[in-house]
Amino acid sequence: MIIQEGMSIQRKLEILSDAAKFDVACTSSGVDRKGNQTGIGNSLACGICHTFSADGRCISLLKILFTNECIFDCKYCINRSSNDVVRASFTPKELCELTIEFYRRNYIEGLFLSSGIKVSPNHTMELIFETLRMLREEYHFNGYIHCKAIPGSDPVLIEAIGWYADRMSVNLEFPTAESLKQLAPHKNRKNILKPMRQIQLRRESNNEYLGIHDNKQPHYNAPVLRDDVFGMDSIYNKGPSNDNSLLKIDDVNYKGGISLYKRPSIKRDKFVPAGQSTQMIIGATEESDYQIMSVSQSLYDNFNLKRVFYSAFVNVNDDSNLPSTQDGPPLLREHRLYQADWLIRFYGFRISELLTEKNPNFNVFLDPKCDWAIRHLEMFPVEVNKADYRTLLRVPGIGVNSARRIIAARKTAVLGFKDLKAMGIVLKRAVYFITCNGRMMYPIKLNEDFITRELLTANDRLPYGIDRDITYKQLSLFDDISFKSDYKQDAKTDIKLVPQRYSPI
Amino acid sequence: MDNTKIFVCENSIDGIFTAIYQAWSSGYGHANVKIEEQCDKNNYSNMELFSEYIIVKTDFDKALKVSKSVKNKISQEAFDMVCRAALSDYQGKGDLIYRFLILGFHMGGKIVNHLSHEVVNRIFKLNRYVNYEVHHLLGFIRFSEQDNRILTSIIHPKNNVLSLVTPHFADRLPNEKFVIFDGNRNICSLHVPGKSWIIAEIPGIEKNDCRDIVDDEYGNLWKAFFDNIAIKERVNPKLQRNNLPLRFRKDMTEFITGNAISTL
Ligand code: SF4
Numbered sequence: 001m002i003i004q005e006g007m008s009i010q011r012k013l014e015i016l017s018d019a020a021k022f023d024v025a026c027t028s029s030g031v032d033r034k035g036n037q038t039g040i041g042n043s044l045a046c047g048i049c050h051t052f053s054a055d056g057r058c059i060s061l062l063k064i065l066f067t068n069e070c071i072f073d074c075k076y077c078i079n080r081s082s083n084d085v086v087r088a089s090f091t092p093k094e095l096c097e098l099t100i101e102f103y104r105r106n107y108i109e110g111l112f113l114s115s116g117i118k119v120s121p122n123h124t125m126e127l128i129f130e131t132l133r134m135l136r137e138e139y140h141f142n143g144y145i146h147c148k149a150i151p152g153s154d155p156v157l158i159e160a161i162g163w164y165a166d167r168m169s170v171n172l173e174f175p176t177a178e179s180l181k182q183l184a185p186h187k188n189r190k191n192i193l194k195p196m197r198q199i200q201l202r203r204e205s206n207n208e209y210l211g212i213h214d215n216k217q218p219h220y221n222a223p224v225l226r227d228d229v230f231g232m233d234s235i236y237n238k239g240p241s242n243d244n245s246l247l248k249i250d251d252v253n254y255k256g257g258i259s260l261y262k263r264p265s266i267k268r269d270k271f272v273p274a275g276q277s278t279q280m281i282i283g284a285t286e287e288s289d290y291q292i293m294s295v296s297q298s299l300y301d302n303f304n305l306k307r308v309f310y311s312a313f314v315n316v317n318d319d320s321n322l323p324s325t326q327d328g329p330p331l332l333r334e335h336r337l338y339q340a341d342w343l344i345r346f347y348g349f350r351i352s353e354l355l356t357e358k359n360p361n362f363n364v365f366l367d368p369k370c371d372w373a374i375r376h377l378e379m380f381p382v383e384v385n386k387a388d389y390r391t392l393l394r395v396p397g398i399g400v401n402s403a404r405r406i407i408a409a410r411k412t413a414v415l416g417f418k419d420l421k422a423m424g425i426v427l428k429r430a431v432y433f434i435t436c437n438g439r440m441m442y443p444i445k446l447n448e449d450f451i452t453r454e455l456l457t458a459n460d461r462l463p464y465g466i467d468r469d470i471t472y473k474q475l476s477l478f479d480d481i482s483f484k485s486d487y488k489q490d491a492k493t494d495i496k497l498v499p500q501r502y503s504p505i
Numbered sequence: 506m507d508n509t510k511i512f513v514c515e516n517s518i519d520g521i522f523t524a525i526y527q528a529w530s531s532g533y534g535h536a537n538v539k540i541e542e543q544c545d546k547n548n549y550s551n552m553e554l555f556s557e558y559i560i561v562k563t564d565f566d567k568a569l570k571v572s573k574s575v576k577n578k579i580s581q582e583a584f585d586m587v588c589r590a591a592l593s594d595y596q597g598k599g600d601l602i603y604r605f606l607i608l609g610f611h612m613g614g615k616i617v618n619h620l621s622h623e624v625v626n627r628i629f630k631l632n633r634y635v636n637y638e639v640h641h642l643l644g645f646i647r648f649s650e651q652d653n654r655i656l657t658s659i660i661h662p663k664n665n666v667l668s669l670v671t672p673h674f675a676d677r678l679p680n681e682k683f684v685i686f687d688g689n690r691n692i693c694s695l696h697v698p699g700k701s702w703i704i705a706e707i708p709g710i711e712k713n714d715c716r717d718i719v720d721d722e723y724g725n726l727w728k729a730f731f732d733n734i735a736i737k738e739r740v741n742p743k744l745q746r747n748n749l750p751l752r753f754r755k756d757m758t759e760f761i762t763g764n765a766i767s768t769l
Contacts, residue, residue: 010729018733035676042677049748050644051759053735056744060644063734101723104656104681105648106674107758143677314738329738409620419621424630 012088013098016065019079020114022316023171023279024309028060028109028144030274031166039140041103041110043166048109061112061146062102066090066127070116074173074184076284078316079116089118092131096139103143110144110166111135117186121153129157132164144274149199151191158195162202167274167306170196175295179285183322193303199276200304206271275306282337283330284313284322288360293340293351300344310337336362343368346400347393370396370455373433377446380433384420385410396455397429417441429455509539514561514599516542518591521599522568524561525606535607540599575606580614590631592665601627638662639669645749646670647758648683650721656683660756667694667704675702688756724758731759 029047049058067089068079078085090098099111113131118124128147135141146167149158162168170192174180177189278299280292296308312329315322340362343349347369354368355361363371373380373396382391384406392403402425409415409423416436420427431441432451444450510533514524521542528538539556575584587602595601604624609616619625648656656678667687671694674683679698686693686707696702754760 010726013726014729014733017730021734021736035679037679040678040680042673044643046640048640048644051731051757052745052749053731054742054745055735055737055739056741056748057736057739058748059731059734062730064730098726102727104678105650105723105727105758106644106646106658107727109644312739314736325738331739405620408618412615412619413621415621422623422626423620 007088009094009098012090012094013064015086015088016068016090017063019068019116020063020065020112022311022314023063023112023114024311025112025146025167025169025277025279025307027058027307028146030306031144033142036142039142040100041141041143043109043142043144050106050108060109061144062099062108062110063112064090064095064114066095066113066115066124066131067118068116069118071119072117072184072186074187075317075319076183076281076313076315076322080317083317090131092127092134095131096135096141099135100139100141103141108143110141110146112146114148115150117150121150122157125150125153125157125161129161129164132161136164146274149195151187151195153195155195155198158198159202162199162272165272167277168199168272169277169279170199171279172295172299172308173279173281174285175280175287175292176285179287183284196276196278196303196305199272202271203275203304210269275304277305277307277309279309279311281313282310282334283325284315288355289333289337289340289362290351290355290357290360292337293344293355296341297344297351308341310334310341332364333362336368340368348390365456366452367396369394370429374448374452374455377448377451380446381435381440382433383435383438384415385437395430395433397426397433402426509537509556511539511541511556511558512561513541513543513558515563516544517563518588519565519568520561520563521591521602522571523564524599525603526564526567526571527559527561528603535603538603540603541597542599544596571606575609578613579606579609579616582617583609583614586617586628586632589635589669590628592669593631593635594663594665595631595634598631601631635664635666635669638664639666641753642666642670643673645753645757646674646685647756649724649758654682656681657686658684658756659686659688661688661752663689665690667692670694671696671702671704728759 027047028043029045031043032045033043035042047060049060051059053059065079067087068085069087069089070077070079071081073080073082095111095113099108102108103110113128115124115128118127128150132145132147135145144167145165146169147161147165149161149168149170151170158168172192173184173187180187180189180192280295282292292310299305299308312331312334313323313325314329315325340349340351340354343354344351349369349372354372362368366374373394379394382395384392389403389407392398392406393400398406402423405423405425406415406420409419413419414437417427417431420430420436427441432444432446432454434440510528510531512524512528514520521540524540524542528540531538572584575587583605587605590598590602590605601624605616605628608619608622608624612619616625620629642660642662646658646660648658650656665687667685667690671685674685675696678696681696682698683696684693691708692704692706694702694704
């Protein structure tokens with residue numbers, strides 16, 4: 001291991017931010033906290049982006065490793081012990097000063113502290129603990145802190161840190177235990193789920209104590225639309241996710257020595273108030289989208305996670321045992337997973353509605369909601385002036401904001417298409433699925449092929465730069481199809497569109 | 506109409522409210538009056554030949570009366586919406602607010618949901634437009650530390666947002682002295698610990714007055730962080746530009762190169 005003596009802060013910052021860049025959860029959302037007049041800092045539940053890096057991603061927090069002197073040898077990681085890279089470590093004081101000075105200048109919302117494993121998981125966690133303690137108690141920092149819980153560290157340390165942090169996360173890394181074993185030989189699934197369970201249970205008992213009712217009742221437990229149509233009765237009625245065997249809770253019956261540790265002296269009465277998140281690497285292993293999303297769903301259901309993040313794999317070590325990412329990381333796939341994740345968290349979808357074992361990967365060309373809607377034309381069109389919130393949410397092109405706006409606006413008027421447009425609701429995709437006052441915008445026959453073609457031309461809004469994932473070769477498969485829309489023409493066509501699906505690497 | 510009465514007022518909430526008070530009580534009838542706020546852009550260039558122009562002198566008592574009745578007879582929410590619209594850079598906001606209030610006094614509090622009405626819709630859109638910029642600036646504002654430890658910042662917002670962004674920083678940095686300059690309007694907000702913040706007018710600010718006098722070590726550390734946190738394999742300038750419009754960058758530390766400061 002190359003360790004340099006007397007390294008400058010600038011050099012450490014370069015090394016340890018570079019080493020942290022693949023951590024995705026750079027968000028500061030989830031807690032509303034006013035300033036306390038004596039210290040420094042507050043927090044906004046909606047989160048604030050402070051800048052956007054050259055890759056277009058939001059920078060909200062000082063995202064950094066405490067150290068990259070790691071004793072583990074995870075195959076996908078630049079900091080693995082077998083790599084010949086320059087190593088560095090901060091001291092707690094250095095990190096506190098960086099955080100405070102960055103915060104004063106409004107560069108950041110707070111700190112996102114991760115770390116390689118130096119000496120041992122416990123030793124590392126103690127350093128993290130000391131950093132957070134100093135920040136909160138000596139520097140009186142009242143801004144946002146997200147920190148990693150290191151798998152395999154003592155539950156007492158996790159408990160202690162949880163009173164200082166706003167959010168904690170343990171990275172699941174891969175959807176299956178087998179992949180984890182292969183690529184991260186020093187980690188194991190149990191050690192990852194154990195702290196997750198500990199944090200979850202502690203938050204629940206803390207909330208109970210405070211009389212706070214967290215979103216323990218997942219809103220999707222109630223039937224959405226007509227569930228007989230979904231053929232999903234069983235799932236709604238069974239309750240949270242018995243539909244996959246990828247995560248077994250019985251693995252993790254946490255019995256820790258929590259009671260030994262006393263709460264910190266400062267006035268913070270909430271344990272991990274912004275909840276916990278996790279992250280999975282996408283495209284390094286063979287799991288399907290269906291497997292990945294099933295795991296996410298059960299993390300939401302059973303571990304009450306706030307967010308699951310997906311990180312498109314980049315083969316930083318040029319490891320020949322891992323898939324090459326020479327043509328760029330699988331960004332489109334990552335994007336589709338985020339879209340589906342959104343549908344599960346905010347739109348009342350279950351993963352079994354979107355994918356199945358036989359059809360395990362998302363459509364390259366259509367976003368998951370359009371893809372679903374086209375397969376369920378019998379449920380459309382819906383009447384904008386009558387449909388309830390959840391039904392509106394299922395219409396392609398209508399998001400949470402649009403649905404809310406429609407519901408507010410129709411209290412004072414009967415809405416027509418012109419009104420929807422004036423309200424800023426994008427009709428490009430929605431027109432095929434809604435009526436206003438019993439009428440569709442155009443006389444459209446609800447025919448799967450026709451709508452598919454129309455939606456393909458309406459093009460889903462991929463973030464800039466992602467479209468390069470779809471190779472022109474794939475697109476040219478559709479060359480013979482006229483993408484022009486012609487509403488008068490009957491939509492019958494002899495070309496059956498078989499949506500292309502990518503196979504996992 | 507050839508006998509429209511146009512009430513020309515100062516480009517401020519109080520100015521617009523005073524004009525509304527006068528227009529309302531003038532007895533000419535809503536259809537025959539118009540409110541026009543003064544701004545640099547419309548220096549009477551589109552003066553209507555047959556209209557009568559009435560210059561309104563801002564009167565705080567009248568403005569206060571209007572804001573009181575908006576709050577009491579419509580709602581606090583409607584009042585906030587009107588204020589934000591008044592802070593926008595939209596030309597014609599004065600008259601739009603007037604039309605909104607006519608409708609509001611008629612409908613009461615439920616006007617804020619009446620989005621299918623054109624006037625309400627436009628007020629709503631103005632609000633969204635101002636809010637976007639405010640939210641952007643909460644993140645994009647950069648402070649520089651001067652050698653007396655005062656934090657200074659300069660911004661060039663489209664809308665007059667100082668009064669909307671400053672409370673956030675006063676809450677966040679209670680123990681700091683800070684100044685935020687609006688370089689487009691020559692006004693600034695000032696905060697001193699233990700006192701409430703104020704907005705002051707200052708003629709002529711030099712950009713360089715607000716940037717680092719001493720070579721701020723943390724500015725350089727921030728740039729180092731900013732460069733290293735990007736994933737090279739995902740570099741995507743279009744996405745970056747979409748999320749962070751170019752117009753903000755000239756005031757942001759990480760986009761200012763050492764030499765650029767002196768040439769700005
Ligand atoms: S534990 Fe594994 S993933 Fe984490 S820094 Fe060490 S090698 Fe990298």
